[in-house]
Amino acid sequence: MEVDVLIVGAGPAGSTTAKYCAGKGLDVLLIDRRTEIGYPVQCGEFLPAIKEMYSMFPETxxxxELLTVDSSLVMGRSEFIELVSPNGRGxxxxxxxxxxDRRAFDKHLAxxxxxxxxxxxxxxSMNSITNGVASTTLGEIKAKVIVGADGPNSRTARDVGLQRPDARYPAIACQAEGSFEPVVxxxxxxxxxxxxxxxxxxxNGANIGVGFRPDLLMGKPTELFDRFAKKIGVPSYTGLTMGFVPQSGPVDRTVRGNAMLVGDSAGHVMxxxxxxxxxAMIAGRIAGKTIKEHLEKGIPLDAYDRRWRExxxxPLANSLWTRKLGDLFFPSDLRTEFAMRVLGRRGLARAIRCTKVFYVI
Ligand SMILES: Cc1cc2nc3c(=O)[nH]c(=O)nc-3n(C[C@H](O)[C@H](O)[C@H](O)COP(=O)(O)OP(=O)(O)OC[C@H]3O[C@@H](n4cnc5c(N)ncnc54)[C@H](O)[C@@H]3O)c2cc1C
Incomplete structure (x- = not known):
């Protein structure tokens, strides 16, 4: 089969890319190995308000147009984030x-x-890519542009010779019933x-979860999760899933030849x-528009790489810097407690807002 654009993965990155490059006679094929888009949910399901996104990413x-969410897809609203130290100080x-409602949200985007x-x-499923031809469970697909929107363990990246995010932290999430304060x-x-x-x-409940650095884990991930659930007083939960979160910032190159990476596959995570x-959605819109211009007007595909970085x-580099700073303290409760006290509310607010926590560097 031949198409103009093959997009591997119908998560937020792939579906958004597809939306912005489809139409005007372009043959855009979006594939996903899942039988049901958006399920199982491997996510905390939190989306910052648009005004928070503008403040963190002022160049956007x-x-x-991109992030307005219909109320039918909203399961809760919050106005505060509380960061809790090892000693319980908030x-x-x-x-x-x-x-x-991430299950419904991903379907909506698709x-x-x-x-x-x-x-x-x-x-x-896309099984492999050789010389620009994707081998999939639908058969061989030749595409003018191939987009890897296939998540943190991207097979596309591997097969087209692009780097994958090197740090991927495991994270477990589930759904808990009960009444929870409207604070993240x-x-x-x-x-x-x-x-x-x-x-x-x-x-009517909460999404609860734990993300951790694999080299610091002692015991099994599920034991870690049980301890956490017990500590915060959640007696029972359902739908336990595990996924990986890229934690090493964006990869060095997101375009090679006729292939490009978008979303988690490119390390597009704070x-x-x-x-x-x-x-993933901001990058997906840039990717989709660039692909369209590439196919219709011949602009080089690697304009995408420059555009999303601009x-x-x-902010993504600042966010990585903060995570690395955290690595100095996280292995010890004592040091974590100390660092959180030194940073205080303002410093911690800067940390979660992708701003450097100190001005010195
Ligand atoms: C436990 C957990 C909690 C998180 N919580 C939050 C949160 O609260 N807020 C937030 O903003 N982010 C959160 N994230 C991160 C967020 O989920 C991702 O950044 C986001 O889903 C990235 O979108 P994506 O489209 O790049 O990748 P994905 O959503 O992972 O989509 C990739 C898609 O590609 C498909 N795929 C993979 N390989 C193939 C293949 N070979 N062939 C065909 N299809 C394939 C998969 O089935 C999947 O549907 C969390 C992540 C985890 C793991």
Whole structure:
């Protein structure tokens, strides 16, 4: 089969890319190995409010068009994030966001791509790419442009000779029932070594989870999760899933030949807080528009790499810097407690906002 654009992965990155390059006679094929888009949910489901995104990524434009979420997909709203130290001291910072119904949200994004003219094939895996031809469970597909939107363990990146994010932290998430304060909570210390545990409130419960640095884990991930759930007083939960969060910042190159990487596959995640949904969508819009210009007007495909870096490069670099700073303290509860006290509410607010926590460097 021959298409203009093959997009591997129908998560936020792939579906958004597809939406922005489909139409006007271009044959855009979006494939995903999942039978049901968006399921299972491997996510905390938190999306920062648009105004918070503008403040963290001031070079972005038209985020309303991209990130306005219909209320049917919103499961909760919060106005604060509380960062909790190993000793239980809470630092509450104003930060608005919503809790998504991620299962429905991903389906919605895929539907927008289809409405724009893309073809969607679920239960379809890309197995390998050789000399620009993708071998998939639908057969061989030759494409003018191949997009790897296939997540942190991107097979596309591997096969087209692009680097994958080298640090990928495991994270476990699940759904808990009950009544939770409408405040997002992030717990630091040995409960979540090298990462953090979270409680992200929903109308009738919460998404709870733990992300951790694999080399600091003692025991099994599920034991770590059970300890965390017990500590925060969650007696039962359902839908435990595990995924990986890129934590090493964007990869050095996101375009090679006719292939490009978008979203987690490119390391498009805020390393200091693990948030990747809006970043994947911002990059996806840039990717989709660049592909269109490439196919219609012949502009070079690697304009994509330059364009997303202009918009998101600096905040993502700051976020990585903060994560690396955290690495100095996280292995010890005592040091984590100390660092959080020194930073205080303001410093911690800067850390989660992708701003350097100190001005000195
Ligand atoms: C536990 C956890 C909690 C998180 N919490 C948050 C949060 O609260 N807020 C936030 O903003 N971010 C969060 N993230 C990060 C966020 O989920 C990702 O950054 C985001 O999903 C990236 O979108 P994507 O489209 O790049 O990748 P994905 O959403 O991972 O989509 C990739 C798609 O590619 C498909 N695929 C993979 N390989 C193939 C193949 N070979 N063939 C066909 N299809 C393939 C997969 O099935 C998948 O559907 C979390 C991540 C984890 C793991």
């Amino acid at each position: 434009i038209d985020l309303e 630092y509450r910072v104003p930060f608005e966001g919503i809790t998504l 539907k927008l791509a289809v409405e724009a003219g893309a073809r969607l094939e679920t239960a379809t 909570k992030m717990y630091f210390g040995s409960l979540a070594p090298g990462g953090y545990g979270w409680v992200i409130p929903k109308h 390393a200091s807080n693990g948030g990747g949904i809006p970043i 918009v998101m490069g600096k």
